[in-house]
Amino acid sequence: MLRRLWILLIFLGAFAPGAAANAPLLLTLPIYTDSLASDWQNWSWGTTLNFNAADPVSGLPDRAISVQYTNNWGGLSLRHEAIPVTAYDTLRFAIHGGGVGGQIIQVLLQTSDGGGEQPPVALNQYLPPGGVPASAWAEVAIPLADLLADPAPSFARITWHNDSGGANAAFYLDDIRLTAPDPAPPQLTIHSAQGIRRLPTALYGSNAAYWNGNIHADADLVAKVAASGITVLRYPGGSSSDEYHWAQWDPGAANNAWAMNTTEFVSLLQATNTQGLFTANFGSGSAAEAAAWVQFTNVTHNWNIRRWEIGNEIYGSWETSWTHDGTAYMQGDATHDGANAFCAAMKAVDPTIEVGIVGALNATEYNGWGLAVLSNASDCIDFYVIHYYALPPGNTSYQQLLQDPPSHWPAILAEVRTMLATYAPSRHLEIVADEYNAYYTEPEELQLQTVNLLFLADTLGQLIQGGVAAANQWDIVNGLSSNGGDYGLLLNWDSYRRTPGYFSFPLWRQMGDMLLALDNSANAATTFSAYAALANDGLTILAINKTDQALAATLNLQDFAPSGSGVAYVAAGASLSATSVSYNGNASPPVNLGSVPPLPVSGVASTFTYSFAPFSVTTLRLAGAPTCAWSDVDCDGATQLDDITALAGRWGSHEGDIGWNARFDHDADGALTVVDVQAAAAQWTP
Incomplete structure (x- = not known):
């Protein structure tokens, strides 16, 4: 899947002396x-x-x-x-x-x-x-x-x-x-009138490789994936994507008893109610082959595979590919199609699909790969793909794994957005992180422990907060590594047992669909991180307690009228190294997590205290309603001319700023444009 030596270099620098946190973990x-x-x-x-x-x-x-x-x-x-x-x-x-x-x-x-x-x-x-x-x-x-x-x-x-x-x-x-000394109790202030962005369901994705075997036919696995809340599965899987010629496997061939072809994978999507993200074979394939795959999935069959990417990590020498140069990847050469030609051929078959290109995390790595692909990308391209894994093999530091999401994702996404704005300013390309996890190769046992639940939940929060359009954890099923770890959310060598990391997805799926601004007095990298969102029936808060003690947090709900009650969904481990977690107090939760009732929360007021369990991820759902409408910018109780003026001004001065987009993104297209201002004006009644 991944063999990236560059990440080792990143971490030698990222955790060098001087990068230490200033608060206890x-x-x-x-x-x-x-x-x-x-x-x-x-x-x-x-x-x-x-x-x-x-x-x-x-x-x-x-x-x-x-x-x-x-x-x-x-x-x-x-x-x-x-x-x-x-x-x-x-x-x-x-x-x-x-x-x-x-x-x-x-x-x-x-x-x-x-x-x-x-x-x-x-x-x-x-x-x-x-x-x-x-x-x-x-x-x-x-x-x-x-x-x-x-x-x-x-x-x-x-x-x-x-x-x-x-x-x-x-x-x-x-x-x-x-x-360490006991930390001060966290103070959370949730700004219910300050939406940051909508939470697209494509964020809750994972990977399912064709070499996972015929997992589509395993009823237990299908039930567990369906219950997880995962919404998207990427196929056919990492580095193998650039060695995979789909037509050799579809329709079924005699030699594919160990594999999962396109038809079988789509049956997995249908059985789990998930969408597909397909990776076309760039390294050893052609634009015609990719276009024929689109024809097979979206025309011959009405499977509606909407999102496609061209190749996997083509910048890396570990990939099977005729080139590892960014310009050649986009433009091709005399005997090979480039990504622009792939995109044109694929959209000629189905103009409604979205097509993405392989991206890097900054403008200089891999001989300036990011600069080259963005500078040469045609108008056909819709999104930019990034991959990130936190640790090199052999690093078993709980501290470094837990600190990583809030310590590194903001800088990574800021760098990527700078590249997009500099080298493709008119394109408005989305960012898709379709591979992420703890280790870039040979995962350690930490992948199977409670620490990975906290890490994955925090990573999802950072991807959501950072404006990523879609994301895919690697992966639902993988295999035991020589280090005793496994990337999989489900363990194929242990009756598809759910790892603690599995529970990060159902907990995030309990969140609302509008991310809110939140102030957190605690150190998010070392002690306690939190995210908030609006739901149709109230306010939701997801919090990650990285300590071994219960933390009594004070929650201040601004511009929100609570009804006094709520519920909590909690996954907690006895220790960071625990290989199982309880869910809502149930030490052996059934496959159908919906049958495990949430924990009641009482005494919910505009300001109240809630105790978050040690080594836990908790989603609170608090009943109530915001006290002002999205179009009431100053929250004075009415949408008036000054609100429309403020909205238009913010649109003009904050274009592309995810801090404003979601709240005023009336048509939910992920960007704040004049269409949204016009829609707001049309709704305003003098």
Whole structure:
């Protein structure tokens, strides 16, 4: 699917020292609790270790780390991706001296994997008199300020170092963790009269590759996709799109028992009530082949596949393609059709389709790919495709994954919009993000854990807030990676079990269709993020609690009259590493999530408090109505001439600004134009 080395370069820069967050992410970062947390590694030396030792007091099933230094330089050293020094304030753990006690130990931090040793501190000064106790546990709390003598933005290793001058008796450690101060309760102000944009249903998409097998015939999978709220499925799948010649598979061929052809894929769309997004084979195909596919789907059959793109990641050397040059991709050469020719041939068959081109995230990467394709795009082209994955393989940092959506998507989309405005100013091309997820290759186990639920929900919020026209997570079914992860929302190696990330879609589908302006006092990247929207029956709020404590947020509903009640839809995990979540309090939710009643919310007022569960995504639906109409710009209770004047002025000075478009986009075409001003004027009655 993806083999993008450039993302590794992005992240080497994005998370370099100096990019650290200024507020805590997790109130507790587990290091060892009966087992070593998956994002920590053992880099010890000169020790005999057992990470699965029985607790010396309680025995099984409790576990601890047994540590015995074998020389005077021994050390238990645990390593993590760089941790911002501002994220936590205390190292906490329990220590047991075995039958002897009295071990002499130093604790120190390192600011890098191979250096940056900070001055060690003697453990005994944080213990009761007598030091490490024999035959008993003692709790230890060491302020990080005591361990960081030198100014540094982050640290990477924690070491318990032998200071006795030789080998000594074994001791035990357990419940090792970093803790942060409790954050201030979030304050949310929802501006019900300030619409940002409409929420097109095409945002709730995923991918379904032809090599997924005959998933269209699996009743359990079909039921789970239908219940997810996913609205669009992209086909035939990532890099394989540029090796896929559709007519070799459709109608059915004897050798396709392992695959899913166009006819079978459309049956999946119909069974799940989803739309299709098709990727034409650019790398080894032709404009005529793509046009014939449009003929097959939209003329020979009335399947109404509206959105098509030309090729997949053609800029990359990992793709099967005759060119990786942006200009050649658009213009073609003497023996190959370019994307402009593809588009013309496809629209000659069905002028109603929308056609997109492969895009890059900025004007310089891949030898200026973005500049080249936009400068050479014909008027036929309708949208610009981007792909983004947050982490390289091997990075198992919960912090970096959770911080990524609000930390990177705003800048990415701003850069893309700058490119569109600079190199295709008259085109008004839409942005389609039809591949996104956590890892660009070889996903880690984090993909199967609660952390990915929070990550995907926040990513969807950023795509919606950033004005993306359509988006597709990769993917509904994939396969187990060598790292123990899987991109799929459903696991084909585990009876199509739903991963926590699956639940991000039904929670977003409970939201309204008009995104609203929202002020959030919390740090969205590290603690608590939130989004709000108007629905036909009231106000909706989706909030993501990234901490291990319930957060009591105060909600201030401006220009909205609540009726006093509401409901909550909640997916929550016991920890970030949990591989299952509860839904509305049900630990084993049925396939039909609609049969799980939402949780009641009472006491809803213009200002009220709601407690968001730890490690959760919550959608609140609050009954009531806005106190002013969309055309009443100043919310004075009537649509008057000053409102029309203000609307026209804002249209003129904010064209293309998504902060205004949705509220005044009367014809819902995604842009604020003179048509909308005229419509507003026609509705105004003096």
